[in-house]
Amino acid sequence: MNSNDADIQDFETRLRGELRRRADQLVLDNVPPGFRPPGRRHQGPILGAVVAGALVAIALVAALVANHFGSSSATHLGTQPSVPTTGRVGQLSPLHFTITLPATRLRAAQNLPDTAVTPASDTTFAAVTYRLPGELRPPIVHATLARISDQALPSDPQHHPLYHALNVAGRSGYVVWLGHDIADLVVRVGDAHILDLSAWGLTQDELINAASSAVVHSDTSFELPGLPAGLQATDAAPSSVHGGSRAEFSTPDGSVGVYDYSGGLGTSLGVLLYPGSGTQLGLTTIEQVSVDGTRGLLRIDRLESPNSSAGVQSLNFQAVWEPVSDQSGELNGNASNTTAISDILNALTPIDDKTWQDMVTRCPWPTRVGTDTTNHC
Amino acid sequence: MTDVSEHDLDDEPDPSERFAVLFATEYEGLVRLAYLMSGLGQSSLVAEEIVQEAFADAYRRGLPGCNGAYVRRAVINGCRDHTRRLARWRQRLPKLVFAHTEAAPVADRIDIERALGALNAKQRAAVVLRYYLDLTTQEIADTLRVPPGTAKSLIHRGLERLREDLGDTLS
Incomplete structure (x- = not known):
């Protein structure tokens, strides 16, 4: 063996060691408890993919804040927008706090007092977290903070809390959401300014920091001080996060928003600003959703619009929430007089693995899809 | 006379069970593989997501042909897609400068x-x-x-x- 061969062998040995060392550094504290195949008779081609390993979707948190927001505190949302909202990046500040997302651990609803959502006030926050269904897929947390300032809540059967929250938020307000996979939501709102940070390749922590530090100063400006230096936040940032379809929202006044909705990879965070009124909302997903005890299937009807601009076809969606039990999808959550975004996010607290296991065991989600409405929980 | 074929069928593990075993035995290792493949600086959630997508895809495509090599290949492809996607994002937004890259030691x-x-x-x-x-x-x-x-x-x-x-x- 000549010296070069020896060098190569030596390098190979060190490379093996380094790769293993790096791989071993990865701490997996949220390994799914196991694979549970979906119920056979419900294995539709799309549903099967969603359900593929999966079982339980969990928790909804709704944190509602009554009256009188925004006028006095920069940490709270502003008042009713009257002009199109623009985004800007403020001065960087130290990160306010960090939420780690140990995916199996978060279940916000448990630790928030139950309060029926009856947004009688003109301004309400709703924070929503839930898990994507599944034992196979570790639970993924989305937090949605919706400013709700429209009392005309939908009274139709589309009672899914997310629909509910976003629908209301879409009428006049904004939504901040963060999560690992925004794929299952698409908001179609008339006047939508959507700031999609997910296209920027931020790390999970950066996304969380940005979202958790979001501050709305007024109807027309907001800050995301948690963004890394140098990022330029603009409205309607190009968004192609998940490698699939995307939707563009254009409005009569020319404002445009773009959002991804396809399934796939990536960490996503969207800040959605809805300055308008009379908006229309749809969610798209083919997904079982379990929110705060409500089980059902969110069925999406996709309606493609012929409108297009900037080479992106606009899409409209209509979502139908089909409960599979007799429980309604009322939004439940916490009510307090003042709640900042960070407070809500801070409320997302861990659950232990045993609790999660118990829930998985008790609520085999796929058996609850379709015609099987047996309440296993 | 024993019905051999029936006997064999009885002994044949249920496909779902086999898939569950595959998941249990391969999941963690594949996440580590995806972690190495998709960029060590990424969150582990990226690797987990890639692997879960691979399993979900394998399940959707049918259990019988599914084995470790199949899922591993799917993970490799998932990592490749993820890397390409990241590259596309950065290409589209060339003006973005990330703090951590600016602040990196020279x-x-x-x-x-x-x-x-x-x-x-x-x-x-x-x-x-x-x-x-x-x-x-x-x-x-x-x-x-x-x-x-x-x-x-x-x-x-x-x-x-x-x-x-x-x-x-x-x-």
């Missing part, structure tokens, strides 16, 4: 993460499969769906590039 500290990232997707896959999973050239060729000679070349070139970039910095 010293030319090239670690394994960056060195791997500098390889093309197939080279990276080949190198990781060889030096992390210790797969044979034939197994790597099967996984990457390339001829064995190509697999060998990918490993060789990837290794050479890593040697150039890393030199003696690997401990």
Whole structure:
């Protein structure tokens, strides 16, 4: 063996060691408890993919804040927008706090007092977290903070809390959401300014920091001080996060928003600003959703619009929430007089693995899809 | 007379069970593989997501043909797609400058993460499969769906590039 061969062998040995060392550094504290195949008779081609390993979707948190927001505190949302909202990046500040997302651990609803959502006030926050269904897929947390300032809540059967929250938020307000996979939501709102940070390749922590530090100063400006230096936040940032379809929202006044909705990879965070009124909302997903005890299937009807601009076809969606039990999808959550975004996010607290296991065991989600409405929980 | 075929069928593990076993035995290792493949600087959630997508896809496509090699290939593809997607984002937003890259030490500290990232997707896959999973050239060729000679070349070139970039910095 000549010296070069020896060098190569030596390098190979060190490379093996380094790769293993790096791989071993990865701490997996949220390994799914196991694979549970979906119920056979419900294995539709799309549903099967969603359900593929999966079982339980969990928790909804709704944190509602009554009256009188925004006028006095920069940490709270502003008042009713009257002009199109623009985004800007403020001065960087130290990160306010960090939420780690140990995916199996978060279940916000448990630790928030139950309060029926009856947004009688003109301004309400709703924070929503839930898990994507599944034992196979570790639970993924989305937090949605919706400013709700429209009392005309939908009274139709589309009672899914997310629909509910976003629908209301879409009428006049904004939504901040963060999560690992925004794929299952698409908001179609008339006047939508959507700031999609997910296209920027931020790390999970950066996304969380940005979202958790979001501050709305007024109807027309907001800050995301948690963004890394140098990022330029603009409205309607190009968004192609998940490698699939995307939707563009254009409005009569020319404002445009773009959002991804396809399934796939990536960490996503969207800040959605809805300055308008009379908006229309749809969610798209083919997904079982379990929110705060409500089980059902969110069925999406996709309606493609012929409108297009900037080479992106606009899409409209209509979502139908089909409960599979007799429980309604009322939004439940916490009510307090003042709640900042960070407070809500801070409320997302861990659950232990045993609790999660118990829930998985008790609520085999796929058996609850379709015609099987047996309440296993 | 015993009905052999019926007996065999009785002994045949349920496909779902086999899939569950596959998941239980392969999941964690594949996440670590995806972690190496998709960029060590990424959150582990990215790797987990890739692996879960691979399993979900495998399940959707049917249980009988599913095995570890199949899922591993899906993970490799998922990592490749993820890397490409990231590259597209950054290409689209060239003005974005990330704080952590600006603030990075000027010293030319090239670690394994960056060195791997500098390889093309197939080279990276080949190198990781060889030096992390210790797969044979034939197994790597099967996984990457390339001829064995190509697999060998990918490993060789990837290794050479890593040697150039890393030199003696690997401990």
